[in-house]
Amino acid sequence: MPPARTSMDDSGQEQHPHCCYKIYVKMLKTVALDVESTDTVDQIKHKIGAIEGIDKSQQQLFFAGFHLENDTMLTDYDIMANSSVELYVTDGMQIFVKIPSVGKTIKLNVKRTQSVDDIKAAIERNGGIPLNKQILMHAGRQLEDNDRLSQCGLSNGAMLHVLACPTDKLQVFVDVEGGGIINLDVKCYYTVADVKLLIETLEDVPACTQILSAEIGGDVIALEDTETLQS
Incomplete structure (x- = not known):
């Protein structure tokens, strides 16, 4: 990394000179940005996103062969007025996968060109749920194995839910307050927690607001999210 141009204040602390100027970002076209010398790379990405609609997570910026890190400032790389910064757009994003059956949420770095089946394989490696035992849900709908993530409407930071699906089938009836009785396979x-998610997809009642209870041995007992129906 080239040395930053800094000065010292009376206490011996580094000071970065503060001035406003223009730099040029090379994409398929060149875009002029009004910046300040103390702007961070993350702030520059935000400005590019506001103009070009490119998510910050998809942006990689380079100057004079150096990859620019998000928390550094333009002055750290000697990026002066009328400098040209190169932008490379990637198809990567970060998603979160909630697995109620094991009470954990995992973070995955993925590409929009990957399939739902690829994500299930990653969940098997990181979450221990066999690929063929998973049902992936997003925004109330089941995702099909052959679909690409770009076809599923997923964006950076999206949350998926995993329903574990072993072969032992049950039929239960849920009395929804004010909504009648629904039948669930x-x-x-x-x-x-899996059952709450199913109810959410059918009745549009957020899972986080639901309290499920059942009559067991003559007593009405509130059910814990991490417990299985078998237990």
Whole structure:
């Protein structure tokens, strides 16, 4: 990394000179940005996103052969007025996968060109749920194995839910307050959280607002999210 141009204040602390100027970002076209010398690379990406609609997570910026890190400032790279910065657009993004059956959420770095089946394989490696036992849900709908992530409407930071689906089938009836009784086909290893997610997709009642209870041994007991229906 080239040395930054800095000065010292009376206490011996580094000071970065503060001035406004223009730099040029080379994409398929060249875009002029009004910046300040103390702007960070992350702030520059935000400005590019506002003009070009490119998510910050897809932007990689380079200057004079150096990859620019998000938390550094333009002055750290000697990027002066009328400098040209190169932008490379990637198809990568970060998504989160919630697995209620094991009570954990995992983070995955993926590409929009990957398939849902690829994501299931990553969940098997990171979450321990066999690929063929997974149902992936997003925004209330099931994702098909052959679909590309770009076809599923996923964006950076999206949250997916995994329903574990062993072969032991059950039929349960849920009395929804003010909504009547609904019939659910479930598996014995579904967790209570899985059932809440199903109810959310059918009744549009957020899972986080639901309290499920069942009569067990003559007593009405509130069900814990991480417990399976079998238990």
